[in-house]
Amino acid sequence: MFAIFFPGQGAQFRGMGADVFGRYPGMTRFACDLLGYDLVSRCRDNQDDVLSRTECTQPALFTVNALHTFEREHREGPPADYCLGHSLGEYNALLAAGVFDFETGLRLVKKRGELMAATSVGGMSAVMNTPAPRLLDVLREDGVEGVDVAAYNTDAQVVIAGSDSVLRAAHASLKARGIRFAPLRVGAAFHSRHMEPVRSEFESFLKEFTFAEPRTTVISNVTGRPYGRGAIPEMLSRQLVEPVQWADSIRYLLSLGNEIEYEEIGGKSLLRMMKSIVKTGNQDAPIKSGV
Numbered sequence: 001m002f003a004i005f006f007p008g009q010g011a012q013f014r015g016m017g018a019d020v021f022g023r024y025p026g027m028t029r030f031a032c033d034l035l036g037y038d039l040v041s042r043c044r045d046n047q048d049d050v051l052s053r054t055e056c057t058q059p060a061l062f063t064v065n066a067l068h069t070f071e072r073e074h075r076e077g078p079p080a081d082y083c084l085g086h087s088l089g090e091y092n093a094l095l096a097a098g099v100f101d102f103e104t105g106l107r108l109v110k111k112r113g114e115l116m117a118a119t120s121v122g123g124m125s126a127v128m129n130t131p132a133p134r135l136l137d138v139l140r141e142d143g144v145e146g147v148d149v150a151a152y153n154t155d156a157q158v159v160i161a162g163s164d165s166v167l168r169a170a171h172a173s174l175k176a177r178g179i180r181f182a183p184l185r186v187g188a189a190f191h192s193r194h195m196e197p198v199r200s201e202f203e204s205f206l207k208e209f210t211f212a213e214p215r216t217t218v219i220s221n222v223t224g225r226p227y228g229r230g231a232i233p234e235m236l237s238r239q240l241v242e243p244v245q246w247a248d249s250i251r252y253l254l255s256l257g258n259e260i261e262y263e264e265i266g267g268k269s270l271l272r273m274m275k276s277i278v279k280t281g282n283q284d285a286p287i288k289s290g291v
Helices: 025-035 039-045 047-052 054-074 089-096 102-119 132-141 164-176 193-206 232-241 246-255 269-281
Strands: 002-006 082-085 123-128 148-154 157-162 181-183 217-219 260-264 287-289
Touching (some): 025 039, 025 102, 039 047, 039 054, 047 054, 054 102, 089 102, 089 217, 132 157, 132 164, 148 269, 164 181, 193 232, 217 246, 260 269
Parallel strands (some): 002 260, 082 217
Antiparallel strands (some): 148 157
16 A cells, blocks of 8 residues: 655745756746746745745645656656645645646645635644643643644644634643643644634635546545545635644554555655654554655
């Protein structure tokens, strides 16, 4: 069994795409024209830290991940049985599975990034070595309200989201209790109640497109299970406001009981998460690094 992982926001870095832009000049020009700016120079120079801006980060990452995916296909890498993407990366998983073409995917993430950036409410923090139920109990005991769990990354790491004031209170509580945390460099409280104002607009935008059924099984961030038939628009709109169920997605993959080979497009962070889940969960399914 072979699985391919696609990273999301946070995986961007200055110089990304330099190894593939030149090999795919037509697609690169098309992306620049559709986006209305020189994506290559933004990725190369990252002037004024533009890659940290959500409206730029998301289409840039999607494009670079897509070009790396096409590169992989051209070198005839092992065909995937499962595709999994973390948050934005799920769009690359759906692209790889044939749900939509490159143009459609880029239009979707461009709109998604613009809408998410427009909220500009709050932020997110990763919290280590505290299971989500215990974490929420701790915050409740300390009188901190309004925190949402935005991602269940591993058994040892969850991500919380909230308004700036709520996160300040949460940080004070965690610091006082000796719980490790790290604020994330994101523009707002993604995958939380704070995305509700843009959810309906994105839902309407999704209705303008037609989606094919996946040719390869794609695991949904929302459910941690394969996409059901006809579920693409619903899952993508829900993904804005619901937590990323990455740990459950990996546990589902491991529950299939076969030896797993895996590869991450453009990074190693998701592979490290998988290894952490395997280690802490005492999973029986053997795993092997991909090509």
